[in-house]
Amino acid sequence: MFRSWKYPFLLLSGIGLSNIGDWIYLIALNLIVLEMTGSPLAVAVLYLLKPVAALLTNVWAGSFVDRVDQRNLMIGLDVFRAILLVFLPAMSSLPAMYGLVLIVNMAGAVFEPASMTYVTKLIPREKRKRFNALRSLIDSGGFLIGPAMAGVLFIIGTPELAIYFNACTFFLSGIITLWLPRLEKETGAGKEAWSVALLRKDWNVVRTFAKQHIFIMTVYFLFGLMMVMTAALDSLEAAFSKEVLGLTDTAYGFLVSIAGAGIAVGALVVTCVGKDLSTRLLLTGGGLFVACGYLIYACSVDFSGAALGFFLLSFALAFANTGFHTFYQESIPVGVMGRVTSVFGLLESVLVILATITIGAAAEWVSVKAAVVGGSWMMLLVTLGIAFVNRQGKEKEVDEAAV
Secondary structure (H helix, E strand, O other), rough: OOHHHHHHHHHHHHHHHHHHHHHHHHHHHHHHHHHHOOOOOHHHHHHHHHHHHHHHHHHHHHHHHOOOHHHHHHHHHOOOOHHHHHHHHHHHHHHHHHHHHHHHHHHHHHHHHHHHHHHHHHHOHHHHHHHHHHHHHHHHHHHHHHHHHHHHHHHHHOOHHHHHHHHHHHHHHHHHHHHHOOOOOOOOOOOOOHHHHHHHHHHHHHHHHHOOOHHHHHHHHHHHHHHHHHHHHHHHHHHHHHHHHOOOHHHHHHHHHHHHHHHHHHHHHHHHHHHHHOOOHHHHHHHHHHHHHHHHHHOOOOOHHHHHHHHHHHHHHHHHHHHHHHHHHHHOOOHHHHHHHHHHHHHHHHHHHHHHHHHHHHHHHHHHHHHHHHHHHHHHHHHHHHHHHHHHHHHHHHHHOOO
16 A cells, blocks of 8 residues: 555645745745735735736646646756745835745646646556545645644744744655656647647637547646635625624634634545545535535624534535545546646636636625625636536436437
């Protein structure tokens, strides 16, 4: 068992280190920018840099990822981000800091399709569901451990020290990835010269694949839309908790901790029982309960109702993510996975920006509660759409088997 899980555990270790470092980096960067400017708007700009980086990167990232050794690319991106973060605390100009953070996020946008492709190649089909469940557990651990470690680093040092610590986590993640095997590409995209024509050709490959696999891409798009709504609703989380529910800062912090506990418990449960559940059930059931959790939270009038909603949605998110990642790895050929991930990631980034602006405007012009309730109902409709499409796909498989 140790031999068969040696490489997956190494991969999970690298993912866990990066995840913890990302939380420390996010909190520390918020404090540094707030201290520099005293402006909440300046901090909010940081959250827009990630989707902007995806918009600038995903046009070409998939074409690049499918034509290189993904393991070496992951190592290079980890080291590159570590080096950039070493210089970040020395920045005295806000525009220069934004520019550096944008480049770090662009490297992250390239890393995502590269890691997804490499994971799919490395992990055998029969182990993917458990690996994805363990990944959810690792991610939940980062959600809990990262902010706690950031607090300790702030006590013994400064936010700048936390940034240096994050640089170390990226560097260590790169070293761990170095121990993983180099995998020959199962399908090569060729070594054609980079050009606009090549990018257009790759986009046509994605379009053709989408037309030929409408069921797969519909599920992919709807799940992405669910995550877009999650990001948009999360942008109003603090305002809803304090203005609508009237929670204190301490109570709000406790509410966030409950969400972290929900993710951890959900990931632990799906790690234990996920292999006995179908991918469709994990994806559909998890998505529906995430939406129900948001609705309970949106309709709550006190801390207990919000806590119940938070725990349910975060608990179910572990199931939904495990189901989606397994579905994606089993459905998308590795030869086009980088391009498909990048193109649809580009669309998702546009939708995140539009949804965040829309729900923010609704909160400003109508009310925060109305915006959160409306967004939660929209998410429920999206998850019902996932359930309907999955059911249609299952019935089609049964009919084909009967023929």
